[in-house]
Amino acid sequence: MRDRNRKEKKTETDLNRAQPGSRTISSMTGKRADTLLEVMYRIEQFTLGRVWESLSDEELFWEPVPGAWSVRRRADCRTRHPFGSDEWVIDFDVDVSASDNEPMTTIGWLLWHVASMPGRLTEIDFLGGGHSMASGWTSPYLTHHPIFTRATDATETLRQGWVALRSALEGTDDAQLETRTPRYTYATAPPTGGLCALGPPGPEHSVVFFVAGTLNEISHHGSQICTLRDLYAART
Numbered sequence: 235m236r237d238r239n240r241k242e243k244k245t246e247t248d249l250n251r252a253q254p255g256s257r258t259i260s261s262m263t264g265k266r267a268d269t270l271l272e273v274m275y276r277i278e279q280f281t282l283g284r285v286w287e288s289l290s291d292e293e294l295f296w297e298p299v300p301g302a303w304s305v306r307r308r309a310d311c312r313t314r315h316p317f318g319s320d321e322w323v324i325d326f327d328v329d330v331s332a333s334d335n336e337p338m339t340t341i342g343w344l345l346w347h348v349a350s351m352p353g354r355l356t357e358i359d360f361l362g363g364g365h366s367m368a369s370g371w372t373s374p375y376l377t378h379h380p381i382f383t384r385a386t387d388a389t390e391t392l393r394q395g396w397v398a399l400r401s402a403l404e405g406t407d408d409a410q411l412e413t414r415t416p417r418y419t420y421a422t423a424p425p426t427g428g429l430c431a432l433g434p435p436g437p438e439h440s441v442v443f444f445v446a447g448t449l450n451e452i453s454h455h456g457s458q459i460c461t462l463r464d465l466y467a468a469r470t
Contacts, residue, residue: 264408270445271403274396277449281456282396284463286389293466294342294385305342305381315425317346317374322381324374328425341462345388348455350379353395355448356402360413360441367444368435370418375430396452403445411445414438 297304303313303325313330316323324346330336339347354372357363370376382388419433 264406264411266408266411266442267403267406270411270442270449271400273446273449274400274403277453277456278396281453281460282392284460285456286393289341289385289389289463291383291385293463294345294382294388295340296462296466297340298462298465299338302338302340303343304340305346305383317378317425317428318381319378319428320381322383323428324381326425328430339458341459342382342388344455344459344462345392346379346381347374348452349382349388349392350374350395351448351451352399353391354379355445356395356398358444360410360415360444361402361406366415368416368418370432372444372448373418376418376420376432378429392452399445399448406441411441413441415441415444417444 295304301312305322305324306312306316307321308316308318308323311323311325313325313327315326315328317326318324324343325339351372351374354365355361357365357371358367359365360367365371380387380391382391416435416438419436421431421433423431425431
């Protein structure tokens with residue numbers, strides 16, 4: 235009973251730390267940024283904490299079902315259109331992805347997909363960086379993102395990028411987040427050089443649209459990673 239009380243008290247303490255009053259918000263932060271920051275705190279509290287806490291290399295590469303897409307050496311790759319330009323690549327097949335039979339992916343695959351996203355978003359011009367959104371800089375399908383073969387590298391990249399994004403948002407106001415800029419698009423050309431082909435600049439959207447999209451990617455793929463970690467722990 236004492237152990238249960240300690241766990242409940244710890245959970246309550248963690249929740250209190252995540253309340254708005256416990257955060258230091260810049261006086262210039264507007265309502266839009268404050269809402270995005272609230273979402274970030276909840277994602278970190280209930281999802282990312284489980285993603286990056288003590289993740290092992292065995293979990294990173296564990297395949298939950300036969301035929302799962304993963305991170306592999308190029309010589310061992312099973313798919314026709316792998317992402318990556320070096321020895322290690324990411325399983326991918328354009329035709330399979332476009333069908334209703336896209337396979338499950340490993341934690342390593344998922345972290346390649348999302349771990350660099352928050353940090354790369356801070357490198358977009360609307361948050362003070364040197365890249366445009368239309369360049370595809372935040373997409374692992376359009377620009378080469380790191381392929382992780384060690385769990386610590388993946389989780390540290392995600393953690394550091396998350397902190398950088400939070401810091402960037404704390405320095406914004408509503409006018410900055412309402413700025414509109416073109417999104418990236420995909421060309422119809424087949425993948426080449428381990429990447430999909432970049433299309434022309436697409437429709438314009440607000441900065442909020444792009445930040446919210448990134449948080450959604452990290453949240454739902456983070457939930458997938460949590461589920462895979464549960465399955466790995468329960469394997470027989």
